Amino acid sequence: MTYIILAPMQGYADFTMRQILSKIGGFDEVVSEFVRITHTRHSLKTWQKKVPELKMGAKTLSGVPCTVQLLGSDADNMAENALVAVLAGAQKIDLNFGCPAPVVNRHSGGAALLDKPELIYRIVSTIKNRLPENIVLTAKMRLGLRDTSKTIDCANAIKDGGAMSLTVHARTKDEQYNPPAHWEWFAIIQAAVKIPLIANGDIFSPDDYQRLLKICTPDGIMLGRGVLRNPFLALQIKGLITDTIDTTKIIAVLNRFVILCQEMNMGEQYVSARLKQWLNLLQQSYPPFALLLNQIKKENNIENIKRVLASFQAA
Ligand SMILES: Cc1cc2nc3c(=O)[nH]c(=O)nc-3n(C[C@H](O)[C@H](O)[C@H](O)COP(=O)(O)O)c2cc1C
Secondary structure, X not given: OOOEEEOOOOOOOXXXXXXXXXXXXXXXXXXXXXXXXXXXXXXXXXXXXXXXXXXXXXXXXXXXXXXXXXXXXXXXXXXXXXXHHHHOOOOEXXXXXXXXXXXXXXXXXXXXXXXXXXXXXXHHHHHHHHOOOOOXXXXXXXXXXXXXXXXXXXXXXXXHHOOOXXXXXXXXXXOOOOOOOOOHHXXXXXXXXXXXXXXXXOOOOHHHHHHHHHHOOOOEEEEOHHHHHOOOHHHHHOOOOOOOOOHHHHHHHHHHHHHHXXXXXXOHHHHHHHXXXXXXXXXXXXXXXXXXXXXXXXXXXXXXXXXXXXXXXXX
């Protein structure tokens, strides 16, 4: 069955979102939001705060393995931090070579490294050589910074550095999130670089996945925004559910999300902000949620929000 990973998504796929989505099912792995490594060495406690799954055997509450993602450009400091993350409980480390954020790129992190395959190699190999053998190291990249002239060099650097697999978001940094994602590059990379490849970018439906399979045969896929718009997408792609996902089912998910947040003492402000943020994305797939979003726009009290959710469901 297709190996499916929940994409790291800073500001969206945080601890609570990873719990709710992995509980719905279909995921074999989730990845933390990137943890930025600059000049400091995060303490063990900081790692566990940033990635709470580390205190739970590096798994979500429903038992799905959680990989820790690091972003940085200083190979030695990243290796030191990776070792602390391992002491804190990490079993698998992923390296981010794709973040397009200017603040990150200014410090040569994320996608900026795609212009420097030799530095990518140094980072991957330094970390690989310092990690205990049982800790898995993977990497995630975009196709390039401005163009695809160094795509294969970067993929080779990641393979030669010792990463076990490579996730490719099939766009350059300059393309940001503009469609289309260039899926043809998965097959090109697979032909040139012998490393297990995880395909990522614009897989929004089971039909998209079937289209992807006509272009390449990836070793797995990674789903990001598609899952936020349809939390059942991984289950659908695996063929584990076939029923239509209507607004009632989504409201039930939102209710579970609110309850989970309350159980985790996340605070009213957090819960209402995150719920609104999620509804904002969900309304792209479910237009009636625009109305729901409007109804809770100015509401921060959780019990009131729950009442609105219940009455929306009943309507
Ligand atoms: C809001 C947001 C935050 C993201 N944060 C990260 C991140 O922390 N680390 C990372 O490697 N990629 C990050 N990404 C990129 C996604 O992991 C993924 O590669 C991208 O969204 C394409 O996949 P999709 O079309 O399935 O969404 C982020 C994307 C979005 C939209």
